[in-house]
Amino acid sequence: MKITDIELHAVGVPRHTGFVNKHVIVRIHSDEGTVGIGEMSDFSHLPRYSIDLNDLGKGLKSVLVGKDPFNLMKINQDLLDNFPEAMYYYEKGSFIRNGIDNALHDLCAKYLNVSVSDLLGGRVRDKLKVCYPIFRHRFMEEVEENMDVVRKRYEQGFDVFRLYAGKNLDADEAFLAKVKEEFGSRVKIKSYDFSHLLNWKDALRAVKRLSRYDLGLEMIESPAPRNDFEGLYQIRLKTDYPISEHVWSFKQQHEMIKKDAVDIFNISPIFIGGLTSAKKAAYAAEVVNKECVLGTTQELSIGTAAMAHLGCSLTNIHYTSDPTGPELYTGDVVKNKIIYKDGYLHAPDKSIKGLGVEIDDVLLEKYRVPDLSWGEVTVHQLQDRTSDSKE
Known part of the structure; x- marks a missing residue:
């Protein structure tokens, strides 16, 4: 061919x-x-x-x-x-x-x-637990807007959320307090994602401040500037929460491994350049006894289907993953949109060959x-x- x-x-x-x-x-x-x-x-x-x-x-x-x-x-x-x-x-x-x-x-x-x-080596699961993103508070009035997002998505079956944090800590704190008061243990905030906006010392102070509202926190994400491997290492030493960072090049992953800078590698095909590279990055993590989480840039159904196939074929994913893109958009370009149910991303049925989705022209x-x-x-x-x- x-x-x-x-x-x-x-x-x-x-x-x-x-x-x-x-x-x-x-x-x-x-x-x-x-x-x-x-x-x-x-x-x-x-x-x-x-x-x-x-x-x-x-x-x-x-x-x-x-x-x-x-x-x-x-x-x-x-x-x-x-x-x-x-x-x-x-x-x-x-x-x-x-x-x-x-x-x-x-x-x-x-x-x-x-x-x-099957092409990736076969499935070890058919679905992945995923979280819905809560986008960054810059203003206090956005707290109630994001509470409405939690309410709506909780009704749809999402009970785990990821908070983009660090821009307005007063608003972040107010949001977490409201979630805890209204939902208690029914809702989980799986991570504080600082998206490289803070240096590691400021991120550590923010974690200490926000962790009083710990709602099942699984990890701290990107708590240092991009490629600041020493900063990742320092904050990893000083907090009990696992530190996660995206993998966007093999050199960068090598530096994180060499520095022992993270606990969890955030791996997504979009950031590392495809399924072939993402699989290599996940295997490298497994060799050094590190966990992985499936990351996202919030793809449409075609990209999300590829990620579902990858995530369901990896053995070192034991944390809540991130791909919920098709739920963030008002539309898509496929006939059979990817399925979310009870807070899980379901891989396409194996009876549908290839990625399992079809373009709607x-x-x-x-x-x-x-x-x-x-x-x-x-x-x-x-x-x-x-x-x-x-x-």
Whole structure:
């Protein structure tokens, strides 16, 4: 089997907050007639530059057309040569590699008449416990807005939440107090995610302040600036909670291992460049006896399906994971949206081959956008995914 063509389709899908995220839907065609689909998720994030989709398509065709899609390792190396790691976890090159690698896995699995999880080594589970994100408080009036999110999502079956913290600690504290008063032990806050906004000393002070409202806290996420391995190590020594950090390059993961800087590696295909690389990162964590959590940039159903296959095939995930993207958007581009039930992400039925989701061309046209350009947005909007900066 040989790759014959690549299609890239830019879409803009609104979140419930009103913020429109742009993604690229990938189709890879083969001379056998089998087509693989993938997703380059969430180009609407920092760093603030966009990709020329026409130029990207031509470049990818020059790399991929004529290749055997089963040569996953060689193709991933070629992609890495063309779109290299940059030690930044929202690096656009990782998004590009991820979408292509997803589609290659879908293509190969469909050709073999198996699911992607079979291609990854088989499942050890069929569902993953996940949390719903509570986005960062910048103003006190957002506390009640986020309480409404908890109430609504709790009714839908989500009982674990992740708090993006550290921008307004008074509001964070008020929110946690209200959650504890209203829900008690029925709701769990699995992590405080500081998203590299604080240095480790400020993050430690924030943890001490917020931990009095401990609602089943599982971990502290990203409590130091990006690539501050010493800071991660210092805060890990000084708190009883496990420290988690995203993996966005193998060099960065190596430095975290060498420094013994984290307890839990946050692994997501979008940040490390695809299922092939994410599996390698998870295996590296297992070798050094570290746990993993499945992270997210909040993908649509295609990207989330790939993550579900990965997460259900890994043996070192024992914490609540993060992928709830399809629940954050008002729409999607597939016929069979990924399923959440009782706070779990369910992997697609193994009887549906490949990733287990199918593009709906009507929806693809509905959400199609001409390019990945930015428009007028602020840094706060890009960080917090709101339609209004309130400033």
